[in-house]
Amino acid sequence: xxxxxxxxxxxxxxxxxxxxxxxRAGSRVGLQDRLARLAPxxxxxxxxxRRIMPALAAAVAVALGMAVLRIDLIRSRYEIGVNFxxxxxxxxxxxxxxxxxxxxxxxxxxxxxxDELGFVPPQQLIDLPLQTAPPAxxxxxxRLARLAxGRSDQP
Numbered sequence: 001x002x003x004x005x006x007x008x009x010x011x012x013x014x015x016x017x018x019x020x021x022x023x024r025a026g027s028r029v030g031l032q033d034r035l036a037r038l039a040p041x042x043x044x045x046x047x048x049x050r051r052i053m054p055a056l057a058a059a060v061a062v063a064l065g066m067a068v069l070r071i072d073l074i075r076s077r078y079e080i081g082v083n084f085x086x087x088x089x090x091x092x093x094x095x096x097x098x099x100x101x102x103x104x105x106x107x108x109x110x111x112x113x114x115d116e117l118g119f120v121p122p123q124q125l126i127d128l129p130l131q132t133a134p135p136a137x138x139x140x141x142x143r144l145a146r147l148a149x150g151r152s153d154q155p
Contacts (some may be wrong), residue, residue, distance in 0.1 A: 103109060126147065128140075 126144075
């Protein structure tokens with residue numbers, strides 16, 4: 001059986017040797033002899049050490065690579081959990097801030113706040129005409145100054 005797995009080289013036996021083996025199979029000495037040959041110290045590898053060492057090195061490299069991937073996967077799962085809790089907290093903050101913004105934009109709240117601060121309705125309304133061409137620098141300031149002073153020729 002070990003020869004089939006590649007641990008022991010198969011030996012070709014002659015017909016008289018096969019008959020002798022059959023004869024020994026029934027005796028205790030034959031059984032002890034066979035068990036002694038199964039001891040690992042008597043095993044002969046059919047593969048040389050030159051073939052085994054690169055295979056072992058490759059197996060170690062694959063095992064280390066799998067360990068690195070597993071560690072990376074565990075680290076990624078941890079980061080996903082942290083990000084999930086942060087995401088939930090930020091969504092709660094967004095909901096609170098949205099509710100606060102709607103409360104501050106409420107017209108009734110705005111009018112109460114304006115009364116507290118002393119705001120009054122405007123006494124004079126100024127209509128500004130729409131311009132099609134872009135205004136020159138300071139043009140709007142000059143126009144507003146003319147309207148406020150009542151003079152049309154001086155700024």
